[in-house]
Amino acid sequence: MPAPTPTPSALPAGSVRRRAGRPTAAILDQDGITTAALELISNKGYNGLTMAALARSLGVAPSALYNHVASKDDVLLLVEDHLAAMVDVSAFGVEPWDVAVRRWAWSYRDVFSEHTPLIPVIAVLPVANAPKTLAMYEAVTAGFRDAGFPEEKIISAIVALEAFVFGAAYDVTAPEDIFDAGSLAGQVPNFTAAVDRLALERHARPTDVAFELGLEALITGFGALRG
Amino acid sequence: MPAPTPTPSALPAGSVRRRAGRPTAAILDQDGITTAALELISNKGYNGLTMAALARSLGVAPSALYNHVASKDDVLLLVEDHLAAMVDVSAFGVEPWDVAVRRWAWSYRDVFSEHTPLIPVIAVLPVANAPKTLAMYEAVTAGFRDAGFPEEKIISAIVALEAFVFGAAYDVTAPEDIFDAGSLAGQVPNFTAAVDRLALERHARPTDVAFELGLEALITGFGALRG
DNA sequence: ACCAATAAATGAATGCCATTCATTTATCTC
DNA sequence: GAGATAAATGAATGGCATTCATTTATTGGT
Numbered sequence: 001m002p003a004p005t006p007t008p009s010a011l012p013a014g015s016v017r018r019r020a021g022r023p024t025a026a027i028l029d030q031d032g033i034t035t036a037a038l039e040l041i042s043n044k045g046y047n048g049l050t051m052a053a054l055a056r057s058l059g060v061a062p063s064a065l066y067n068h069v070a071s072k073d074d075v076l077l078l079v080e081d082h083l084a085a086m087v088d089v090s091a092f093g094v095e096p097w098d099v100a101v102r103r104w105a106w107s108y109r110d111v112f113s114e115h116t117p118l119i120p121v122i123a124v125l126p127v128a129n130a131p132k133t134l135a136m137y138e139a140v141t142a143g144f145r146d147a148g149f150p151e152e153k154i155i156s157a158i159v160a161l162e163a164f165v166f167g168a169a170y171d172v173t174a175p176e177d178i179f180d181a182g183s184l185a186g187q188v189p190n191f192t193a194a195v196d197r198l199a200l201e202r203h204a205r206p207t208d209v210a211f212e213l214g215l216e217a218l219i220t221g222f223g224a225l226r227g
Numbered sequence: 228m229p230a231p232t233p234t235p236s237a238l239p240a241g242s243v244r245r246r247a248g249r250p251t252a253a254i255l256d257q258d259g260i261t262t263a264a265l266e267l268i269s270n271k272g273y274n275g276l277t278m279a280a281l282a283r284s285l286g287v288a289p290s291a292l293y294n295h296v297a298s299k300d301d302v303l304l305l306v307e308d309h310l311a312a313m314v315d316v317s318a319f320g321v322e323p324w325d326v327a328v329r330r331w332a333w334s335y336r337d338v339f340s341e342h343t344p345l346i347p348v349i350a351v352l353p354v355a356n357a358p359k360t361l362a363m364y365e366a367v368t369a370g371f372r373d374a375g376f377p378e379e380k381i382i383s384a385i386v387a388l389e390a391f392v393f394g395a396a397y398d399v400t401a402p403e404d405i406f407d408a409g410s411l412a413g414q415v416p417n418f419t420a421a422v423d424r425l426a427l428e429r430h431a432r433p434t435d436v437a438f439e440l441g442l443e444a445l446i447t448g449f450g451a452l453r454g
Numbered sequence: 455a456c457c458a459a460t461a462a463a464t465g466a467a468t469g470c471c472a473t474t475c476a477t478t479t480a481t482c483t484c
Numbered sequence: 485g486a487g488a489t490a491a492a493t494g495a496a497t498g499g500c501a502t503t504c505a506t507t508t509a510t511t512g513g514t
Contacts, residue, residue: 020464021508027463051501060463063503067462072501116347123343123397128409137406138415145417152428153440154421155406159433160391160441163398167390170350179364179382182355188365190372194381201379206386213380214387214445221444247493248479254492278472288493290474295491299472457513464507471500478493484486 027060028068034078041079046117051075076121077130083111083118084133092143097226098219100143101161105215108165113172123166148226157222164218168211254287255295261305268306273344278302303348304357310338310345311360319370324453325446327370328388332442335392340399350393375453384449391445395438 036057040049051072055062069075088107091100112119127134137158144154185192198206263284267276278299282289296302315334318327339346354361364385371381406422408415425433 018463019508020462020506022460022462022510024509026461050499052499061465062501063465064463066502116350119397120343120347123401124405126402126405126407126409128407128411131411131414134408134411134415134418138418141415141421142417145421151421151424155425156433156437156440159398159437160395160444163394163437163441164387164391165394166397167392167394168387170346170393171386171390174350175353178351178353180353180355181361182353184355184358184361187358188361188368190369191361191365194368194372194378197378198382206383210383210386210390213383213449214391217387217445217448218441220448222440245492246479247477247491249481249489249491251480253490277470279470289472290494291492293473455514458511459513460511461509462507463509464505466504466506468503469501472498474497475495476493477495478491480490480492482487482489484488 028058028064030068030078032058033065033068033075034082037075037079038082041115046115049075073121073125076118077125079115080118080122081130081132083115084130084136086111087136089136089139089143092139093146097143097147098223101219101222102215104140105161105165106211108162109168109172109211112166113169116170116173119166119169149222150225150227153225157225161218161222164214168207168214171207171210174207255285255291257295257305259285260292260295260302261309264302264306265309268342273342276302300348300352303345304352306342307345307349308357308359310342311357311363313338314363316363316366316370319366320373324370324374325450328446328449329442331367332388332392333438335389336395336399336438339393340396343397343400346393346396376449377452377454380452384452388445388449391441395434395441398434398437401434 033054037049037054040053040057044053051065052062054075055065058065065075069078086107088103089100091103094100095103122133127137140158141154144157145151149157179191179195181188181192181195201209203209260281264276264281267280267284271280278289278292281302282292285292292302296305313334315330316327318330321327322330349360354364367385368381371384372378376384406418408419408422412419425436428436430436
């Protein structure tokens, strides 16, 4: 039996054995962590986003991450803020108010429907540590104000729209047969009939139809509040 | 040194050593598990709801639970279905449509705002295994139908309302200072002004104001669809 | 030019958690 | 009465985030 040589031969391919201690230049920073997290999520989903996997993809020990983020929730907040910058607010101040809201809400939903595990985190975490998210709110608020919205109602309207967007983002991820009553169908005839009736309409995805229906109602209702 | 006696003396107080093997009468069933889970959630929150804690509160080994539920998600589904029965659908078919929707949506939000960790589970799990949830949908669907709603739009309208309710349920749990921009306030003047302006209105909880605003817009918008 | 402080890495715990499995045994069915 | 089944036990198992002592290169102060 060969001697148990503690050689670095068992290292993951492509990685380099590094001594402990401060490296010549910092390997990690929040930007790199964010990018790696997004890449990991894109490839393996949120189940694949573990601190260990994140560290491995950065060629680093898991504990090293904690010099740059306080917790895994902190990583999720970084990801969230990156995504907030991808939401389309460009129409505010350019296009009419209703067009801008429509573009914003659809893109907001589309971005976060791929990232629903972030929603519980966003909902609870203060916005102070998320500059890009804050910038999104600023653009939307300015758009509402310039459209003649009474100032005391702006935040409430945004919060309501956002609630709808987050709920709808979940709906996008639902399986198609979520409303299949199965063996209980006989006990819920009205519901089953309505589900079947909707299935006959073969226009767009049901989730998109519902989102449009709700969004247009909100836009119409809120539009009437403008001075 | 005393002999290592495997006595039952170290048992938790109040518990009784039970031999392995089938007991005279089954100790566990889904109803009991559901009740214990709700009790645990009420006392310790969702962080306290672990399979081990649930088993302990039922005086049983954790593995015993798996004779009655397939997984922890299964427990969450049981809890969800119990809660669905607490949502107020009593006004459908009795009160005018808009009153019924209002009562339903407010109670739906109130029930689930205490149980937001269920929302990701509900959104994805087919409804076939949740009879009480299905019963709720049936009542709401019948109410919409009887109010003259076009059948092909009923499910979409319910889905949209539900999305809004779930999103709003998260909002209820948000900390009060969630919109405090902190040191970045200077960079988001419109947003900060709108937040401050809303804070001056000391009527109701901001989360309730936003919910009412959105809900009334949806009710008005959907009400116009009735034939 | 030295020296102390700091920043950023390592790797070895720690403790929690859901879930699985072999085993036991009372009850039910034929 | 015998064999199958249901429902419990307790001992793994493997994954997870997080902590901690330790190492060491860089930085800033005197």
